[in-house]
Amino acid sequence: MISAQRWTEQGWGLLQLLLMVTFCQAEELVCRQRGDPENPQLSKDGDVILGGIFSFHSSWKVRQDTYMHKPLPLECTSLNFRELQYAQAMIFAIEEINNSTDLLPGISLGYKMYDDCDSIARSVKVALTLANGNEVVSATTEAPCTRPAQVQAIIGGSSSSPCMAIATDIGPIHIPLISHYATCACLSDKTKYPSFLRTIPSDYYQSKALAQLVKHFGWTWVGAIKGNDDYSNNGMATFTENAQQLGICLEYSVAFFRTDSSDKINKIIDVIKASTSKVIVAFISSTDMDVLIDELSQHNLTGYQWVGSEAWIFDSQTAEIDTHHILDGAIGLSIPKAHVSGMREFILDVKKLNSSSNKVFREFWETLFNCKFKLSNSSAENQRECTGHEDLTGVQNSFTDMSLMPIYNNVYKGVYAVAHALHIILGCNETCNYSVQLDPLTILQHIRNIHFKIKEGDEVYFNENGDPAAKYEIINWQPTENGIVDFVTVGLYDASLPADKQLSLQQVSVIWAQNSKQVPVSVCSEKCSPGTRKVLQKGKPVCCYDCIRCSEGEISDITDSITCEHCHPESWSNERRDACVKKEAEFLSYEEIMGVLLTAAALFGTCMTAVVAAIFFRYRTTPIVRANNSELSFLLLFSLTLCFLCSLTFIGRPSEWSCMLRHTAFGITFVLCISCVLGKTIVVLMAFRATLPGSNVMKWFGPAQQRLSVVAFTLIQVVICILWLTISPPFPFKNFTQFKDKIILECALGSAVGFWAVLGYIGLLAILCFILAFLARKLPDNFNEAKLITFSMLIFCAVWITFIPAYVSSPGKFSVAVEIFAILASSFGLLICTFIPKCYIILLKPEKNTKKNMMEKGASKPF
Template identity: 35%
Template sequence: MVLLTVFTLLLLPHTVCSTHFTKCTISDSLSVLHEYYQLGDLIIGGIASHTVYLSEMASFKNHPNKALINQPVVLTKSYQHVLALAFAVNEINENSQILPNVSLGLRIHDTNFNVQQTFHATMKFLASRKENLPNYKCDIQDYLIGVIGELHPTTSFHMATLLHIYKVPQITYGSVPVIHGEFPGLSFYQMVPNEDHQYEGIAELLLHFKWTWIGIIAVDNNNGERFVQAMLSLFPHKGICLAFMQKILQIMYFDDFFKIGEKMWEMFDIVMESKANTLIFYGEIETFTTIMWMERLSEVGYTTVKPKGKVWIMTTQMDFVSFYYQRNWNMQLIHGALSFTVHTNELQGFEQFLQSRSPFFASEDGFITDFWEQAFLCHFSVMKKLFDEKCTGEESLESLPGSVFETSMTGHSYSIYNAAYAMAHALHTMTSSRSKHRAMVYEEKEKLKNWLPWQLHHFLQSISFNNSAGDKISFDHNGALEAGFDIVNWITFPNQSFLRVKVGKVNLQTPVKEFTINESTITWHIGFNQTLPISVCTDSCHPGYHKKRKEGAPFCCHDCIPCPEGKISNQKDMNDCFWCPEDRHPNEDQDFCTPKAVSFLAFEEPLGISLVTGALSCSLITALVLVEFMKYHDTPIVKANNRNLTYLLLLSLLLCPLCVLLFIGRPWILGCLFRQTAFGIIFSMAVSSVLAKSVTVVLAFMATKPGSKMRKWVGKRLASSIVLSCSLMQAGICAIWLATSPPFPDVDMHSVTEEILLECNEGSVTMFYCVLGYLGFLAIVSFTVAFFARKLPDSFNEAKFITFSMLIFCSVWLSFVPTYLSTKGKYMVAVEIFSILSSSFGLLGCIFFPKCYIIVLRPELNNREQLLRKKKLNTI
């Protein structure tokens, strides 16, 4: 039932309010089957599109049962709209503060879903009582002031094309029709908020639940097209994509239900096979029955696709309705649906008013008989027997399922109620502005004849009042209701009854946009097991992954790509991964940043203990060798090859491992400052001592030749000069290094992912490699000299041993460079320490272990006679 309500102004010769109901039955095609008429000083008229004749249906034209012909099929749910207007009129008449001394009446006609009937009924309100001719003034005249209606945008548009000629205000309680330039001047007052706010509210609801893969089902008319275009323009800005869009034929005649049924299974397959679990359904009140067709066709086997749980989001125009032939159809498909409704409050006395209706005590009500028969599936007259059971008239409205009739006020009825009050308050304001002092009742009514409909526009635009439920009623500058929407959760039961549960509200007209929803009170479809439904094109990317858009697919469709090394994502569906703070690093799953461990080569750890042990062992062995050599200070093997150089070399090898201790432990300023320079200078002394030994061997051999001039170079002065000059050169390099860019303690956050490296920054890498390069130069020169002197015929010739020691030394430090560059943190330090100890052991072992062997184990070889014998053999 779709209600068109028209306010008319009528001057009657009596002053007492009387009520009278009539029922018109006109046989022609433009007849109005039902009429609700209540007389008063002011008449409120209306049109209700809630019935259709079976004879208009192609499938019933040749039906053998003639009793069915001309029987109306009623949308029983909409009968409440008629009663809501009657209830409002009765309240207004009983309230002496609104229109004192003036009573309201009402007149409601039924258009039977017929455009011609809509025009016909509208014309009746523009004409006199008896003659259906506009501007005919020779009969009892109803002076039209305003119109309240209609739920269907199309019907509102047809009404407005006539009413606009007379500038009659029209209040709709449904969507404003889309007007394409043909009648640009049509104006409406809406008892619902602007639809643009509803579109934004739907988008907010989708974003709240993170539903981004959405299906749309919309009625195929201008308003449905506007809705689809609005959603298509809004969705991309909100990150929402459209999975599919289906259009439903607009229901203008009863045959349309059967035309729709022929295509329902195709739509059912698309809806159920889609990955989109959230569907937005935009239509009109009777369009809801198409959902029931979808499930019905599945039940009777028109499709093999099984119904699945979906979240249906319905707009304010929709309501749960059914025709009598759908009474036993299943409604579980939309269990758990969410609906946007105009904010509604319970009205005191409304349910009692509904319960007082009876077909026996309201014979003037032209709607109630057909409503009663199809609501309770019974009949009053055998002549038009549509159901077997006879009506008693004592049936209870409370026993009806919600899809048939509700005793609690629906959103549409609440809008009608408020529309009636808005018109009454506008009339009250207009009469108050005409006369500050009330005249006699008769004189006041005489003045009503001089009022014109257009005069009410000004007062409607500025109307503002609180209704009996305490809700404020006012229009914005576009003529739309200034109010928000309730979000209602629908809980259905097998007997077609249901519960409306308010779970949230949205009001985007306030300065601070309001959107609230209580998820804990929502009942979802049983297919979701009471867990939050997911409606996305691609499953969520878990932490540790990020989204990458699929080529050629909507932007909501993506692949899940693991985060690159070093980055994390700690939430679902992140567009990109991000770096951890400097003091943290990604965990193994790359979904969390864990604190980095502070890393340095500590004395307490196994590696540090091993290296310290090696360093102390090397120094201890060197010290023992030095003590042994000092003990046998005067033996030939100690005196050979410059005893002082031997002691200097041993002292250097004693200090070399000890400088390793500067490399271990937490870096500190002095340690960083001197560890490389100490290592460089001490090793330079050791290598220069070896070089001096090698040169001494060569010069000593050359000086033994008769007439050789090299004899003057042999001596302690040359060896000391070599050691001193070579060491001072390295000391100079280190001094320049410390003066220009000295080493310092540093923190490296980036070289190792999981660690904060405490290290000594070398300051100038160039100077560091200059120190190593100079040390390598000395080692190569020493190796070269020793190599050529290795076969010289002299007792206790060290050149052979020096050659091996320098070979080891050079091998160690040549391999050190790439190894050092390829390691980080404490292992870099460990590599340098290992190189220092290895080269120290190499020098000590190759040069001194053979001599120690002779001193300790073969003392008989450490004497002058053996030396002379060897020299003689070498001469021969």
């Protein structure tokens, strides 16, 4: 972009654009040019003429035009050695081709080179001059003011903005413009710039490479300085876009131009001082950078890590200006090093220039050797006179510095591209076809399609956008002991490779700002470690965030995680919240204390039942054992043994079979047990009724009926269990909800109706048994067991009534323990209340174990 001030200063230059257009005067039939003619600074005749546009001067004298008279021609100042070297590289290539017998044999190339003074308006003017020429042209009625183009191609344009203006004007007439240094990605748009080509990669790739370079070193919080021109604006826009995609934030982005006022520059310096980022990306031209470095040096703004574009990162002149070592440790991209045999010697051979009467060479000689030809009286006393025999030996300046050889090579490639296209068009073999009429459009089409190698082996070709392959060296500024900066190649970037292999670095050899070996840190917020997640700070860029610890059951196992991931239901987060660990599976096992105690209680009950059964079997013929059906007593003892043993099925890891077995075995054995007790109770009641005169009820409830009743009551429970197991059986279940950090292994009921039907049926029989025993408790006979059954049923019912709320409210394995406890307590209640008193009489009071004592009424009641 050009400021309003610059356009004002060059207003007449823009007017001259319009005056350059040739017109036909019908009366004279002669085409004349409006305005002053432009003469080339360097020229040579030839069969085919190539144009050249270079900024031999980098500035011009500012005049205040009054618009009262015709403005004087633009007076250029500040001779630029670099641009002269570009022109010499073009001359070297042309002379090499003219001396070649293989390329364009018999055809000589000439050139016309103009100075654009780094002015966009003047660039367009000289480009139109190259296209139209300065000569007066006679016109005919058939073709007024028409003729072939003066040049077949133009080499040059050392920056993007002039090339955009030139390409816009000469594009419609298809004259190829091949730039060696215009890198703006916008110039790849062939709809706007159809005749533009270049031998330097587009900034699109450079901007992507810079973003990847910044990301590689972990710099997510950077500042940006750009020039106020097309090169910088477009390049920084592409860099910003790619940086955002890579998670890089710009703390600030300021524009700078070398003609800015001191106040504006001071504001930029204040922004840098107030920033927290320690890395500055400078996408800026070398001339602008030179001015900026001078301003930064005055404020001693050191300690920042600079990342540079190719326009200044390998410019030795910029390094010479940096006397305060502001840019020490800078890193950036440069065009790969190149060597063209003979070019260095050609450029430095200045003696041949002394014979030239050209004003540019005269000024060049005086500036190079700091002397003056033909000193006048007004000349400074310390100014020596030029002899014309000065020698470059010992001269150290930008002219003798060959660090820009890659750019010279780009000029060289551009000339050879035109030559190869002409070679094909003219059908050159041993000789060329002179009769072929050259047309810029044909030359442009052939240049786009050429593919050749120069003598050093580099391939030259253009893609569909007129761009070459994008390759860069990564340059690091490393200060030496004598204060001179050494440009060290520390890596490569090749856009033709896969994305993960494009950037390669030798990080160990990099020297950073302030001569540090450690990579600088430039982040808005420190990285969030695993176990935390990023939460953006309100009103700040995405690179500014807080690190929040993951919640329980969530983890983040990477650095700078945006979210925390939930663990699998079978896992739980560890203390650091950076990994999911398998949850502890909790179930009532034989190894833990509670399991051991319950197992011991079950086995003790089993043994105790077996001892009682043995006592009863030993004394099976005694009256107290034979009373109330000894078969039911033994069956009851057997069922109690099963009740104690079935509690063991509730201990251990639940499995499909154990889940089905534990509930059905519990239900059936307890019904068998209660059925036996119920049978005994009915026997007591029937026995009392049988003692009444005329009663024969015992024949209806004899031993056969008692056994049948036990089978019938038990069979009902068996049917209920079969239906339960068939329709929806219990199954092993992992309970993830009861405890956050544990898995409760339990047996799901399957059908809740089946479970409560089994439990309800047991409760129904127990209540019926309790009621009948309660009714028979006061019968007078000594053999009456009703009181013992009443006590046992009272304990049984109390245990199971309290079991329900305890079971529901107990967590995890404790609910299983409650159920086992209920089974054991009720089993011990039945065993102790029913059989221990009888064992006491059998073993300790044998005198009461007689038929007479059993048949007495009103006597002492041991039961």
